[in-house]
Amino acid sequence: MSRIFVAGLGAVSPAGWNVAALRAALDQGEPLPVQSLPRPGWPQPLRARLVPNPPARPDFLAHPRLRRTSPITHYAVAAALEAAAPLRQHSAAKPLRLGVVGCLQSGCVQYSCRFYDETLANPATASPLIFPETVYAAPTSHVAALLDNVVLAYSLVGDPAAFLQGVALAAQWLSENRVDACLVVGAEEPHWLTADALRHLDRPAIVAAGAGALCLCSDPALAIGIELAAITDAHTLTARLSRAQAALAMRRQLGAPQSGELLADGLGGSPRPDAAEAAAWGDWPGPRVSPKRLLGEGLMAAAAWQCVAACDALALGRSPAATVSLVGSNQQAIGARFVRP
Amino acid sequence: MLFPLPNPANAHPRVVITGAGVITALGRGWQANAEGFRTGRRAFRTVSHFDVSRQRVKTAAEADLPGVLSPAFPATSLTRRQRQRLDRAGQMLLLAAHEAWQQSGWQADEPGADNLPLVLGTTAGGMLLGEAYYRQAIGQPAHHRQQAVRAVYYQPQVQARMVFDALGCRGPITVISNACASGANAIGHAWDLLRSGQAECALAGGYDALGELVFSGFDSLQALSPTVCRPFDAHRDGLALGEGAAVLTLETLHHASQRHATILGELIGYGTSIDQHHLTQPHPQGQTTLAVMRQACASAAVTPDDIDYINAHGTGTPLNDSSEAAAISEWAGAHADALPVSSTKASIGHLLGAAGAVEAVVCLMALRGQWLPPQELFDTPDPACQFPIVHQPQEANLNVVLSNSFGFGGVNAALIFRRWL
Numbered sequence: 001m002s003r004i005f006v007a008g009l010g011a012v013s014p015a016g017w018n019v020a021a022l023r024a025a026l027d028q029g030e031p032l033p034v035q036s037l038p039r040p041g042w043p044q045p046l047r048a049r050l051v052p053n054p055p056a057r058p059d060f061l062a063h064p065r066l067r068r069t070s071p072i073t074h075y076a077v078a079a080a081l082e083a084a085a086p087l088r089q090h091s092a093a094k095p096l097r098l099g100v101v102g103c104l105q106s107g108c109v110q111y112s113c114r115f116y117d118e119t120l121a122n123p124a125t126a127s128p129l130i131f132p133e134t135v136y137a138a139p140t141s142h143v144a145a146l147l148d149n150v151v152l153a154y155s156l157v158g159d160p161a162a163f164l165q166g167v168a169l170a171a172q173w174l175s176e177n178r179v180d181a182c183l184v185v186g187a188e189e190p191h192w193l194t195a196d197a198l199r200h201l202d203r204p205a206i207v208a209a210g211a212g213a214l215c216l217c218s219d220p221a222l223a224i225g226i227e228l229a230a231i232t233d234a235h236t237l238t239a240r241l242s243r244a245q246a247a248l249a250m251r252r253q254l255g256a257p258q259s260g261e262l263l264a265d266g267l268g269g270s271p272r273p274d275a276a277e278a279a280a281w282g283d284w285p286g287p288r289v290s291p292k293r294l295l296g297e298g299l300m301a302a303a304a305w306q307c308v309a310a311c312d313a314l315a316l317g318r319s320p321a322a323t324v325s326l327v328g329s330n331q332q333a334i335g336a337r338f339v340r341p
Numbered sequence: 342m343l344f345p346l347p348n349p350a351n352a353h354p355r356v357v358i359t360g361a362g363v364i365t366a367l368g369r370g371w372q373a374n375a376e377g378f379r380t381g382r383r384a385f386r387t388v389s390h391f392d393v394s395r396q397r398v399k400t401a402a403e404a405d406l407p408g409v410l411s412p413a414f415p416a417t418s419l420t421r422r423q424r425q426r427l428d429r430a431g432q433m434l435l436l437a438a439h440e441a442w443q444q445s446g447w448q449a450d451e452p453g454a455d456n457l458p459l460v461l462g463t464t465a466g467g468m469l470l471g472e473a474y475y476r477q478a479i480g481q482p483a484h485h486r487q488q489a490v491r492a493v494y495y496q497p498q499v500q501a502r503m504v505f506d507a508l509g510c511r512g513p514i515t516v517i518s519n520a521c522a523s524g525a526n527a528i529g530h531a532w533d534l535l536r537s538g539q540a541e542c543a544l545a546g547g548y549d550a551l552g553e554l555v556f557s558g559f560d561s562l563q564a565l566s567p568t569v570c571r572p573f574d575a576h577r578d579g580l581a582l583g584e585g586a587a588v589l590t591l592e593t594l595h596h597a598s599q600r601h602a603t604i605l606g607e608l609i610g611y612g613t614s615i616d617q618h619h620l621t622q623p624h625p626q627g628q629t630t631l632a633v634m635r636q637a638c639a640s641a642a643v644t645p646d647d648i649d650y651i652n653a654h655g656t657g658t659p660l661n662d663s664s665e666a667a668a669i670s671e672w673a674g675a676h677a678d679a680l681p682v683s684s685t686k687a688s689i690g691h692l693l694g695a696a697g698a699v700e701a702v703v704c705l706m707a708l709r710g711q712w713l714p715p716q717e718l719f720d721t722p723d724p725a726c727q728f729p730i731v732h733q734p735q736e737a738n739l740n741v742v743l744s745n746s747f748g749f750g751g752v753n754a755a756l757i758f759r760r761w762l
Contacts, residue, residue, distance in 0.1 A: 065620065123395050138750060232342060
């Protein structure tokens with residue numbers, strides 16, 4: 001079995017357009033300001049934490065493939081390019097075969113709603129330019145188009161714990177020598193419909209958007225000082241396995257932590273949705289970080305932020321190891337551990 | 342553990358298929374579909390599930406489903422309330438999974454049923470519920486009835502969980518959404534899981550229901566045929582949409598042999614890659630198609646000369662078919678003259694995320710029955726076709742067959758199946 005390392009990290013979040021902005025927000029420990037998200041038919045807007053405008057127009061937006069894309073693609077591409085940046089010095093010497101695993105829960109909701117709205121109004125005038133951007137696979141495809149030599153690409157849909165399924169898939173591709181490096185990107189975009197739906201399921205939650213990316217590799221020379229140590233089984237929720245049981249099963253598989261090990265959990269501040277995960281990790285002895293408390297419910301993007309935050313702490317030497325806990329809303333609980341090699 | 346992966350006791354075990362469930366506009370179940378595909382019957386009609394009066398094209402291949410509370414709906418562990426929450430896509434998925442499960446002879450109390458991977462491909466999941474959510478949210482913004490249920494059940498991973506609850510098994514769920522290659526990728530990924538030793542058995546397939554958004558999308562692109570869907574015909578003018586689901590039970594040969602299972606066929610090869618040419622258009626010469634067919638052959642340890650039939654992606658759009666024809670012609674070389682090809686989308690339309698899975702089942706049917714699935718109403722071959730198009734029912738001596746699937750976004754996939762004697 002190959003060893004798998006992290007070669008780069010990327011993030012776009014309500015804190016800004018890179019990992020440094022995410023780190024600064026987490027270090028500050030204060031929830032970010034909340035913005036209004038107008039909701040058609042309601043006098044009061046919904047609440048959201050939106051990605052701020054970038055300080056300058058990103059260069060990648062000049063690429064012809066991105067002309068008509070929606071924010072989810074912009075976030076995914078920005079995070080992917082940041083995570084892949086350290087590879088570029090190496091790939092100049094030897095072209096690397098890349099894989100891309102895009103992970104989404106809500107997906108391309110902006111153009112889906114817009115196109116469906118146009119369809120309901122008059123299908124004869126619904127824009128054909130928008131429709132291709134409604135498919136789940138669009139952001140992954142655009143990321144692949146912007147990078148050289150992408151040979152494998154999957155888009156995974158699921159609850160946020162599916163991000164670690166994406167990491168496991170990347171590790172499998174690397175272990176089988178099908179790729180030299182693999183980007184795993186989790187992304188979501190803001191829309192009132194997502195906030196509206198979330199309100200039915202988790203009323204206190206504040207929807208957020210953005211992306212996070214890990215670039216994995218099997219060559220230690222490409223690594224940035226982080227190794228993937230373990231990913232638990234996918235503890236699927238069924239009629240016989242509750243979220244609380246799944247969270248506990250995931251915790252048990254990860255075993256005892258090292259001294260000073262960081263926990264990046266998925267607690268968001270809503271008592272009921274948090275209960276299962278809070279109970280599973282109630283006795284965690286070390287430091288912990290909860291990105292969703294500060295940044296909002298970013299769904300798959302939030303799962304990616306947890307992983308990025310965990311790996312960033314290792315890269316900076318702040319922790320000897322880091323555990324990521326993803327207790328998804330309606331599919332599964334999966335955990336992972338990253339260590340310094 | 343998902344990582345580190347186990348070291349398989351048997352490196353790259355052989356993988357066989359012991360159950361297959363399918364539902365399309367041709368009917369429900371293996372028998373009805375096999376008869377329809379064998380004769381090339383076309384199953385299109387005016388769309389009845391949503392208003393198409395203002396669409397340019399008004400026909401598609403709709404499946405007939407039994408009511409979820411009718412006696413014809415399979416008896417499973419799902420409660421009445423759970424069944425009522427299934428939309429058309431979820432119903433078709435469940436029907437196909439139940440048939441495959443029954444055919445395989447797997448039991449919920451068997452060892453391994455607690456860790457059974459379920460790998461599904463879909464482009465839209467429960468989009469019909471999503472559409473209903475949106476219409477109510479816009480049309481009746483103060484009314485919330487059913488909205489929370491729709492918000493949960495439109496998600497494909499929740500529909501997948503219904504399969505587990507229905508069959509009484511459980512395991513990791515993977516939902517792949519590589520557009521129209523999703524179904525083939527799901528089967529290929531399940532094959533990877535078994536070959537890498539992560540499981541002994543897996544359920545895999547694809548499903549998608551006809552929906553207003555997607556139908557309107559393809560119509561807006563003018564990708565739908567206003568006449569008749571005729572893949573690889575020089576006069577083709579677009580695709581036709583359909584709906585359906587197919588699920589396979591895959592297991593290692595060792596596992597199947599131990600329990601004396603009836604084997605429907607062997608999955609021997611899988612290739613997948615991504616075409617970065619354009620979001621919706623393939624490379625004109627089908628470079629990625631060529632690459633995935635070569636990959637699949639390499640993994641199957643066969644050459645193009647060994648392939649007896651290709652079930653093509655063959656949507657019926659001018660760009661797809663010319664690209665695929667160019668790739669097949671180059672890949673097959675001198676063998677192309679004797680390599681029968683057809684697209685069963687001429688019978689049941691393009692099933693999007695279900696297409697690759699249903700077409701995998703068609704390949705198994707052809708291998709089992711030793712016939713070639715014809716395309717009716719085929720007239721003049723595209724000049725790029727260096728191979729014969731099957732256009733009338735015929736028997737054949739089939740040993741190894743290949744199925745192609747391509748999607749928006751550029752993911753291409755190829756699966757290779759071998760007859761089991």
